[in-house]
Amino acid sequence: MAAPRILKVVVSSGTGKKKDAKQIEFIADRLARITGQKPSARPARQSIASFKLREGDSVGLQVTLRGERMFDFLDKLIHVALPRTRDFRGLSAGSIDGMGNMTIGIREHTIFPEVADEDLKDIFGLAITIVTTAKTHEEAESFLRHIGIPMRVDEASKH
Numbered sequence: 001m002a003a004p005r006i007l008k009v010v011v012s013s014g015t016g017k018k019k020d021a022k023q024i025e026f027i028a029d030r031l032a033r034i035t036g037q038k039p040s041a042r043p044a045r046q047s048i049a050s051f052k053l054r055e056g057d058s059v060g061l062q063v064t065l066r067g068e069r070m071f072d073f074l075d076k077l078i079h080v081a082l083p084r085t086r087d088f089r090g091l092s093a094g095s096i097d098g099m100g101n102m103t104i105g106i107r108e109h110t111i112f113p114e115v116a117d118e119d120l121k122d123i124f125g126l127a128i129t130i131v132t133t134a135k136t137h138e139e140a141e142s143f144l145r146h147i148g149i150p151m152r153v154d155e156a157s158k159h
Contacts, residue, residue, distance in 0.1 A: 004134035004143040009070045012062040012127050033114040035063045078148050084111045090152035093141050100134030
């Protein structure tokens with residue numbers, strides 16, 4: 001059995017109610033600064049009248065990192081960004097799914113050093129998914145702890 005490895009890291013942000021092109025451009029610029037790669041727009045798959053959403057409208061931005069950029073981003077996330085988070089005590093092991101992938105929710109993009117903005121009026125959140133080759137929750141948890149992902153110790157694994 002081969003040891004697990006990280007395949008890719010996906011960083012995404014929903015644009016939600018932000019229909020203004022300037023706001024979407026702002027989020028795209030900040031995502032590009034954080035990841036070092038230009039984000040791609042994610043279109044809506046179907047129209048939903050109650051959300052005033054049409055098929056094809058941009059509902060989010062996404063960046064997929066692989067190789068050197070992926071490892072640089074993870075290093076920055078683990079050693080710089082997460083420690084800057086207010087009241088950070090480690091990530092929950094419950095954020096690892098049954099397929100061995102971990103999804104981290106970040107409430108404020110300002111924890112990254114590239115976007116220490118003076119104007120903090122437009123703060124947005126990010127979802128960071130670490131896709132691994134691990135087959136189970138336990139295997140992924142052990143692997144992610146080993147590579148340095150800060151996880152809570154007091155919490156017993158829920159799986």
